[in-house]
Amino acid sequence: AQSVTQPDIHITVSEGASLELRCNYSYGATPYLFWYVQSPGQGLQLLLKYFSGDTLVQGIKGFEAEFKRSQSSFNLRKPSVHWSDAAEYFCAVGVNEKLTFGTGTRLTIIP
Amino acid sequence: NAGVTQTPKFQVLKTGQSMTLQCAQDMNHEYMSWYRQDPGMGLRLIHYSVGAGITDQGEVPNGYNVSRSTTEDFPLRLLSAAPSQTSVYFCASGFRGQANEQFFGPGTRLTVL
Numbered sequence: 001a002q003s004v005t006q007p008d009i010h011i012t013v014s015e016g017a018s019l020e021l022r023c024n025y026s027y028g029a030t031p032y033l034f035w036y037v038q039s040p041g042q043g044l045q046l047l048l049k050y051f052s053g054d055t056l057v058q059g060i061k062g063f064e065a066e067f068k069r070s071q072s073s074f075n076l077r078k079p080s081v082h083w084s085d086a087a088e089y090f091c092a093v094g095v096n097e098k099l100t101f102g103t104g105t106r107l108t109i110i111p
Numbered sequence: 112n113a114g115v116t117q118t119p120k121f122q123v124l125k126t127g128q129s130m131t132l133q134c135a136q137d138m139n140h141e142y143m144s145w146y147r148q149d150p151g152m153g154l155r156l157i158h159y160s161v162g163a164g165i166t167d168q169g170e171v172p173n174g175y176n177v178s179r180s181t182t183e184d185f186p187l188r189l190l191s192a193a194p195s196q197t198s199v200y201f202c203a204s205g206f207r208g209q210a211n212e213q214f215f216g217p218g219t220r221l222t223v224l
Contacts, residue, residue, distance in 0.1 A: 009151075036215075043115075043201060043215035044154075090153060097142060097161065098169065099213060101153040 002027040002095050006102035014110050015083055021076040021105050023091030032094035033074040035065055038104075039087045047089075050074065061085070083109045112137050115216035117202050123222045124192045132187040132219050134202030140214075141207045143185040147171065147198040148218075154201065160185055161207060192223045 003026045013019055025031060032051045036044040048059025055067040065076045074091060086109045091102040118133045136143065144159035146169075156169030160179040174196060176188040185204075189196060199220050205213040 004153075034212075043217045044203075045215070046212045049212065097207065098144075098156055098159065099154075100170075101146075101155070103151055103153040 002031060002093050002100050004091050004093055004100055004102035006089075006091055006105050008105045009103070010106045010108065012108040012110060013081055016080050019076075019078045019081045019085070019107070021089050021091075021107070023074045023076065023102060025072050025074065025091075025093050027072075027093060027095060030069065033065075033067060034092040034094060034099070035059065035063070035074070035076050036090045036092060036101075037061075037087045038090065044090065047076070081107075081109055083111070085109060114138065115202055115204050115214050117200075117216040117219050119219060120217070121220050123224065124189075125224050126193060128192050129188070129190050130192065132189075132200055132202075132221070134185045134187065134216060135183050136185075136202075136204040136214070137183065138204065138214065139182060140204035141182070142211075142213070143179065143202065143204045144169070144213065145175070145177065145185070145187045146201045146203065147196075148201060149198050157187065157200075189221075192221075194223045197221060197223045 005024045034049045035047040050057045050067045088104045088106045090104045092099045115136045141162045145157040146154040148154045155171045158177040160166045202216040203213040205211045
């Protein structure tokens with residue numbers, strides 16, 4: 001069965017600093033990969049997804065993620081964070097039309 | 112479009128009570144699903160449906176029932192609530208296909224005393 005690991009439970013960065021959130025997956029083939037964001041008290045919103053082709057994918061809100069097959073990783077990046085990026089971020093893999101989520105990384109932004 | 116709607120937003124139950132969480136979507140999506148979100152555990156799939164009349168179990172189905180009589184609606188039933196079912200429940204929908212986005216509702220926060 002597939003699994004997703006997000007090793008960082010909580011990350012704090014300064015506004016304007018760069019950000020990288022880590023995601024590693026376990027699956028026998030290349031899965032479909034997603035990053036979702038959840039603002040407090042809200043549902044989840046898709047940031048970006050990878051299913052084939054270019055390993056660097058662009059998403060909404062200035063986020064990007066890079067798929068590295070050799071490392072089974074799909075890390076999320078943003079060059080300069082804004083206070084509004086404070087939220088919880090979930091990595092997910094899609095297999096057989098079902099999503100398996102990681103445990104999430106909570107992002108705090110300090111002025 | 113209203114997207115994915117869920118009712119109620121909040122609910123408190125006593126152990127042993129039953130209730131139905133409602134989920135509806137107006138995007139003509141074939142695929143609908145229910146997740147529960149617990150602290151430190153991410154979201155876990157409870158049940159899902161790939162079309163009207165078709166449902167299947169996810170990772171944590173015990174204690175929950177679903178049915179899909181229409182494309183639009185996918186209710187989740189708790190027949191006899193237990194404190195372990197205290198959680199935030201999210202409904203999601205999308206077009207079929209593994210690379211397709213799932214759209215999430217705002218969630219229902221359920222407390223079982």
